[in-house]
Structures are given as structure tokens and as C-alpha cells.
Amino acid sequence: MTDENSYTTEEIAKLLRISKLTVYDLIKKGELPAYRVGRQMRVDKSDLEAYKARAKGGYRPAQAAYSAPLQGQAQQTIEQAQSTGTRHVIISGQDVSLDLLASHLEKRELSLRPLRSYAGSLNSLVAMYTGKADIVSTHLFDGETMEYNVPYVRRILTGHRFLVVNMLARWAGFYVQEGNPKHILSWTDLTKPGVRMVNREKGSGARTLIEEQFRLAKIAGRDVNGYEHEETSHLAVAGVVARKEADVGVGIEKAARLVGVEFVPMVKERYDLVMLKTKENEALLAAVLDILRSAAFQKEMEAVGGYDLSQTGKIIYETW
Known part of the structure; x- marks a missing residue:
């Protein structure tokens, strides 16, 4: 041919x-x-x-x-890539910042071929544990410690050596209709009569935040109208609220601006990257840290808007 x-x-x-x-x-x-x-x-x-x-x-x-x-042929392609020294690096997570990271990685002469997977935080960590992801993003809130990410990473990646580095911080909160007609300002407001919620899928960072905040506020999911209605992205949740098919959803501020719904900030969440510390990953780890700390990458992130980059590239937790 x-x-x-x-x-x-x-x-x-x-x-x-x-x-x-x-x-x-x-x-x-x-x-x-x-x-x-x-x-x-x-x-x-x-x-x-x-x-x-x-x-x-x-x-x-x-x-x-x-x-x-x-x-x-796809398997043959991967095998051919491996024989020529090209390594496929799977970056798992949903934020657009990961696409920028992949673009910067691809420009480097490291024989790395970045590929994107769009799984949620928990599912991404499980994929890393089973060897199906190389760079994983997480925004998982732990109500016991009031900390993001590290408690989950330590539990799921038990037996592995790993590095947690900050990517960015961003606001998470409620998507509500214009003027917030149901006056939704707290987690307990989701239990008000006549309030319909749209949820995120199990395993996502947003769903973990919802479940932890419900637990802290002693709210049962069965008592919230719409709790079983799940969508698989921030944009999808905001879209449901915009179409008035629900009164409230939980997600990040950026999606609210894109879709055109009102946003009530609740939590400033830390969005981190997780990578395994292996001999094979030495060049990858160095490249990712260098990219995150570079002026060029941070300038692109600032242009996207809506991110706090004050800790970008900072090592949050590291095993030895």
C-alpha cells in the first residue's frame, strides 16, 4: 500500500x-x-x-x-516502539493542565511518547498500582486528616516508592443557576426540600470531596434528591445545572465560567501529580519536575487562567 x-x-x-x-x-x-x-x-x-x-x-x-x-496491529506498534527505544508514557487525569504537560514532554528529546487517559483520581491511582499509568493526577480530600491526596496515595500505592508533586491549586464548589434561587451556600443546603443535585461518578476527585463533606456534615446520600444522577466530568455537571435539570452540582470554577452557571466557592483544592520512583522513571521524573518549574510552562498555565501556581513543582511527599 x-x-x-x-x-x-x-x-x-x-x-x-x-x-x-x-x-x-x-x-x-x-x-x-x-x-x-x-x-x-x-x-x-x-x-x-x-x-x-x-x-x-x-x-x-x-x-x-x-x-x-x-x-x-496496535500491539505490534507498541512492540516496535519499544524495540526502537521509544517509551509510551500514560498521563491519567482530566484537567487541561495535563494536556499542556504532555505537549511539553513530547517536545523533549527523551524518546518519550505521552498518551492521555481521562480517568478520575482514584481510578488513576489504581491504574498506576497495576502498571497501567505513569503520571497520575489526584485531588482527593480526606476528611479525617483534612488533607489532600497523600493519605490516599499512601494507602493505594503501598509497597511502591513514589513522589507527590504539586501541579496547581484551584477552587471547587457549587454550580448553581443564575442568582442562586435555592440559596445553596453550604453542604447541608443540598438536603433542602425541592433541591435537586447532580453527582459525579464514583472514583472521581469531586465525588470523593462530596462523600467526605457529606460524612463530616452527617448527610446521607439517600436524603439528597438526585444523588444517584451521575455525570463523568465537571463540564457535564455544569451543563446539567445550566439546562435546569438540576439545581446544584459540584466541580471546579473553570467549568462554571465555560458553561455559564454561577459558582459558589467552597474548597481550595490541591491538585497533585504522582509518579513512581523507579530506575526506569529517573529521566521522566527529572523532566516533569523541570517542566513544572519552568517559566514557559507556568506562563502557559497562567494564560489558561483560574489556577494558583504558587506551589507548582513543589515536592509534597516522597518515599525513599
Whole structure:
């Protein structure tokens, strides 16, 4: 088959109007068969058309990423990449800052190929424990210690050596309709008669925050109307509130601005990255820390807006 009947990853990205990282993600998951020609990855036209046909017929949840073994040409692609010294680095989490991190990593001459997974914080940590993620983001609130992330990381990554480094801080709170007509200002307000909630999926950082705050306030989920209504992203939750299908949801401030709902700040959460301290990860750890602390990366983050970068790149916790 000639090059006229195949595409590079850059051409695929333009045709599908997605990022090149998303193309690599599809290849990694085995959804888009690919092969290597020299240093270049290519996808046959017939395989692209087959992928488009499948995509029209159904949707695969993001949390299923990397859960199934790779098959066929996709597995061959990964094996070829490994034989040429290229390492695929899976970055798991949902914030746009992770896309910027992946972009900076890809620009470095380290034979690293960043791929993105969009699982929630707890699911991402479990993926790291089972060897299916290399860089994991977490924003998990622990009501016992009133601390973010470290208590969960220590429990889940038991037996591993790891590093927790701050990525950013951001406000989490309530999405409410314009003017906050139900006067929702506290966690107990979610139990008011006539208030409908939209929840996040189990395993997400937002869901953990909700459950911990409910526990501290002695609120039972069964007493909150809409507690069983789950969405899988901050934007989706804000969208439900914007459409007036719910009166309140919990998420980050940025999504409220994007969707156009009112935001009631409740908690300034710490958003950290977790990486394993292994010999294989030495170059990766050094590169990530260097990127986080660089003026170029922080300038891009400031342009996105809505982030507190005062501790970005600071090591929060480290095992030896």
C-alpha cells in the first residue's frame, strides 16, 4: 500500500479535528491500528474509515481506557516502539493542565511518547498500582486528616516508592443557576426540600470531596434528591445545572465560567501529580519536575487562567 492510501498521525489529527495526542491515545487503546515506517507512525486509509464507522455506531467511556489488552496491529506498534527505544508514557487525569504537560514532554528529546487517559483520581491511582499509568493526577480530600491526596496515595500505592508533586491549586464548589434561587451556600443546603443535585461518578476527585463533606456534615446520600444522577466530568455537571435539570452540582470554577452557571466557592483544592520512583522513571521524573518549574510552562498555565501556581513543582511527599 502506498503513502497515498495511508496517513501520518498529524494528518489523522487534522482529518478528525483532534489533537495528535488523542490520535496516539486511540492507537494505544487499539482502536486505531497503526504501524511504524522508520521514525514515523502511519495509519492505513481503510483502518481510518473502519474506525470512523465504528465511532458512529457507539461510544466508549473514557474510564475504560487501557482496561483491555492491546490486539493486532496496535500491539505490534507498541512492540516496535519499544524495540526502537521509544517509551509510551500514560498521563491519567482530566484537567487541561495535563494536556499542556504532555505537549511539553513530547517536545523533549527523551524518546518519550505521552498518551492521555481521562480517568478520575482514584481510578488513576489504581491504574498506576497495576502498571497501567505513569503520571497520575489526584485531588482527593480526606476528611479525617483534612488533607489532600497523600493519605490516599499512601494507602493505594503501598509497597511502591513514589513522589507527590504539586501541579496547581484551584477552587471547587457549587454550580448553581443564575442568582442562586435555592440559596445553596453550604453542604447541608443540598438536603433542602425541592433541591435537586447532580453527582459525579464514583472514583472521581469531586465525588470523593462530596462523600467526605457529606460524612463530616452527617448527610446521607439517600436524603439528597438526585444523588444517584451521575455525570463523568465537571463540564457535564455544569451543563446539567445550566439546562435546569438540576439545581446544584459540584466541580471546579473553570467549568462554571465555560458553561455559564454561577459558582459558589467552597474548597481550595490541591491538585497533585504522582509518579513512581523507579530506575526506569529517573529521566521522566527529572523532566516533569523541570517542566513544572519552568517559566514557559507556568506562563502557559497562567494564560489558561483560574489556577494558583504558587506551589507548582513543589515536592509534597516522597518515599525513599
